[in-house]
Amino acid sequence: xxxxxxxxxxxxxxxxxxxxxxxxxxxxxxxxxxxxxxxxxxxxxxxxxxxxxxxxxxxxxxxxxxxxxxxxxxxxxxxxxxxxxxxxxxxxxxxxxxxxxxxxxxxxxxxxxxxxxxxxxxxxxxxxxxxxxxxxxxxxxxxxxxxxxxxxxxxxxxxxxxxxxxxxxxxxxxxxxxxxxxxxxxxxxxxxxxxxxxxxxxxxxxxxxxxxxxxxxxxxxxxxxxxxxxxxxxxxxxxxxxxxxxxxxxx
Amino acid sequence: xxxxxxxxxxxxxxxxxxxxxxxxxxxxxxxxxxxxxxxxxxxxxxxxxxxxxxxxxxxxxxxxxxxxxxxxxxxxxxxxxxxxxxxxxxxxxxxxxxxxxxxxxxxxxxxxxxxxxxxxxxxxxxxxxxxxxxxxxxxxxxxxxxxxxxxxxxxxxxxxxxxxxxxxxxxxxxxxxxxxxxxxxxxxxxxxxxxxxxxxxxxxxxxxxxxxxxxxxxxxxxxxxxxxxxxxxxxxxxxxxxxxxxxxxxxxxxxxxxxxxxxxxxxxxxxxxxxxxxxxxxxxxxxxxxxxxxxxxxxxxxxxxxxxxxxxxxxxxxxxxxxxxxxxxxxxxxxxxxxxxxxxxxxxxxxxxxxxxxxxxxxxxxxxxxxxxxxxxxxxxxxxxxxxxxxxxxxxxxxxxxxxxxxxxxxxxxxxxxxxxxxxxx
Numbered sequence: 115x116x117x118x119x120x121x122x123x124x125x126x127x128x129x130x131x132x133x134x135x136x137x138x139x140x141x142x143x144x145x146x147x148x149x150x151x152x153x154x155x156x157x158x159x160x161x162x163x164x165x166x167x168x169x170x171x172x173x174x175x176x177x178x179x180x181x182x183x184x185x186x187x188x189x190x191x192x193x194x195x196x197x198x199x200x201x202x203x204x205x206x207x208x209x210x211x212x213x214x215x216x217x218x219x220x221x222x223x224x225x226x227x228x229x230x231x232x233x234x235x236x237x238x239x240x241x242x243x244x245x246x247x248x249x250x251x252x253x254x255x256x257x258x259x260x261x262x263x264x265x266x267x268x269x270x271x272x273x274x275x276x277x278x279x280x281x282x283x284x285x286x287x288x289x290x291x292x293x294x295x296x297x298x299x300x301x302x303x304x305x306x307x308x309x310x311x312x313x314x315x316x317x318x319x320x321x322x323x324x325x326x327x328x329x330x331x332x333x334x335x336x337x338x339x340x341x342x343x344x345x346x347x348x349x350x351x352x353x354x355x356x357x358x359x360x361x362x363x364x365x
Numbered sequence: 366x367x368x369x370x371x372x373x374x375x376x377x378x379x380x381x382x383x384x385x386x387x388x389x390x391x392x393x394x395x396x397x398x399x400x401x402x403x404x405x406x407x408x409x410x411x412x413x414x415x416x417x418x419x420x421x422x423x424x425x426x427x428x429x430x431x432x433x434x435x436x437x438x439x440x441x442x443x444x445x446x447x448x449x450x451x452x453x454x455x456x457x458x459x460x461x462x463x464x465x466x467x468x469x470x471x472x473x474x475x476x477x478x479x480x481x482x483x484x485x486x487x488x489x490x491x492x493x494x495x496x497x498x499x500x501x502x503x504x505x506x507x508x509x510x511x512x513x514x515x516x517x518x519x520x521x522x523x524x525x526x527x528x529x530x531x532x533x534x535x536x537x538x539x540x541x542x543x544x545x546x547x548x549x550x551x552x553x554x555x556x557x558x559x560x561x562x563x564x565x566x567x568x569x570x571x572x573x574x575x576x577x578x579x580x581x582x583x584x585x586x587x588x589x590x591x592x593x594x595x596x597x598x599x600x601x602x603x604x605x606x607x608x609x610x611x612x613x614x615x616x617x618x619x620x621x622x623x624x625x626x627x628x629x630x631x632x633x634x635x636x637x638x639x640x641x642x643x644x645x646x647x648x649x650x651x652x653x654x655x656x657x658x659x660x661x662x663x664x665x666x667x668x669x670x671x672x673x674x675x676x677x678x679x680x681x682x683x684x685x686x687x688x689x690x691x692x693x694x695x696x697x698x699x700x701x702x703x704x705x706x707x708x709x710x711x712x713x714x715x716x717x718x719x720x721x722x723x724x725x726x727x728x729x730x731x732x733x734x735x736x737x738x739x740x741x742x743x744x745x746x747x748x749x750x751x752x753x754x755x756x757x758x759x760x761x762x763x764x765x766x767x768x769x770x771x772x773x774x775x776x777x778x779x780x781x782x783x784x785x786x787x788x789x790x791x
Contacts, residue, residue, distance in 0.1 A: 165741075204738045206736075218743070218747050225749075
């Protein structure tokens with residue numbers, strides 16, 4: 115599904131290497147988790163994959179089902195099936211949440227040569243999905259993420275994911291700023307989307323999210339590289355010993 | 366030649382060009398206005414309120430020629446139930462207009478009005494004259510003195526159909542002055558719409574006198590007309606618990622100066638004036654607003670948004686004056702520009718002058734580019750860059766457009782703005 119090979123990335127503005135050769139394969143139907151200390155490059159990886167400005171790929175490749183992601187505009191990556199759940203969802207005054215979602219859904223359908231969803235159908239689908247995530251009608255009407263609590267913003271991300279039905283979901287620190295109940299709700303939303311055809315890359319600082327979204331594979335990232343890969347037990351090791359223990363072990 | 370001599374001779378030129386012999390019921394008002402205009406002289410670059418906008422092309426004897434724009438777009442407000450008054454190059458077109466009799470409304474053309482319209486005699490030139498202090502507005506006085514056509518409207522009840530002033534032009538050098546008087550009687554309510562290309566050079570004055578509990582709504586679209594120049598004035602006086610709303614959308618136009626002068630004279634009155642403009646290239650747009658609070662517990666809002674690209678220039682000069690005793694005044698003023706490139710310019714001069722001690726007045730002015738984070742967020746969800754940019758631009762304009770009370774009108778204006786954005790993608 116997602117294949118990253120020898121990816122090296124530096125900041126455009128300053129000569130600072132962030133990713134120093136990342137190799138990663140996420141298969142369809144699998145959940146991979148990336149854990150790592152602050153500043154290890156986890157979020158940069160998610161931004162580079164989704165096409166945010168400000169980063170320069172100096173070496174390596176990233177493909178989605180064989181298609182070169184790095185050569186595409188952000189909207190083309192989305193239409194190709196990549197979805198990034200933002201660590202900090204952006205507030206957009208003046209753009210209604212519903213309008214935004216419908217524009218996004220239909221833009222992707224159009225890009226893929228599919229028929230646009232009618233207003234009626236869209237309404238039916240979104241109401242059902244919003245209900246599962248305990249998103250009320252008021253949140254759908256309000257401008258995108260405006261006045262949303264931290265938990266509401268993250269649930270709104272998962273709602274977008276549910277509506278857009280991507281092939282590959284990248285979740286960037288989706289647990290940050292969430293209390294236990296909100297995290298459970300978000301995790302349930304994610305788990306409901308786990309299917310054989312869909313891959314997940316869950317980026318997180320803490321192990322607790324992985325209690326709710328059970329990963330198949332866990333990677334530890336440090337200083338711009340993946341330094342250790344293992345099963346779910348690796349996350350528990352981080353929980354018990356901290357990153358320091360693992361890093362000294364691989365060093 | 367001294368500057369003073371230059372002023373006098375320019376005034377003379379413009380006057381010679383437009384001079385009509387004042388007669389009939391408006392004679393005194395016109396003669397007084399001419400005396401005002403002559404005493405003030407025409408606007409000069411050095412005048413405090415003309416620093417950011419060159420008045421030359423508005424004050425020259427002859428207008429600059431303005432090419433006619435062919436558009437296949439249906440005129441705005443088409444299909445709406447309204448009372449149509451059509452002016453072609455400033456001349457009333459009776460065949461294209463509706464029958465002027467309407468319930469709750471007395472309506473007469475300026476050129477046809479007889480002497481028995483006492484209310485019109487009392488209003489014509491009165492609010493314009495009041496609005497000359499403390500800031501002079503000579504072009505408005507020239508209009509009062511010389512306007513050949515216009516409409517006198519007295520509203521005595523709740524008028525359901527809007528009055529639509531529709532402009533068309535066939536000449537590339539028409540130089541038009543139109544003068545409107547609107548008297549909204551107690552408890553009466555009316556909506557006045559304006560749209561279409563009026564003239565190569567347009568000078569309008571609208572005097573609006575709203576009695577206690579009266580409502581006046583004004584929605585104006587200054588036409589798709591790239592090369593035209595316009596100076597417009599709205600003068601309003603508001604009685605107790607009255608309501609005044611004026612919104613203007615401007616898409617292109619070489620030069621636009623929209624002045625709005627409002628006096629809140631009755632307690633608990635409301636005045637909202639708003640504008641959304643979008644300019645690409647040869648575009649200079651100036652909103653100059655002066656709101657005077659002279660009564661207790663009144664609210665005023667000024668909401669102006671400008672989208673500028675390719676060297677377009679936006680100007681905002683907005684003032685709130687709260688007189689001694691105008692307690693519980695709630696004044697709000699915001700002017701913002703969205704600069705779509707680095708060549709465009711926004712000049713803002715917000716002013717507050719407050720002589721009462723129990724008031725809440727706020728103002729803000731910003732200039733900025735499209736929010737890159739918001740743009741990326743939309744694109745990351747699959748929305749194409751140009752669509753996302755348009756969406757964010759319309760969102761930027763939304764606060765001004767939302768000042769229009771009627772949803773149908775709001776939607777019509779939003780459609781216009783959206784189609785402009787589509788035509789002007791960078």
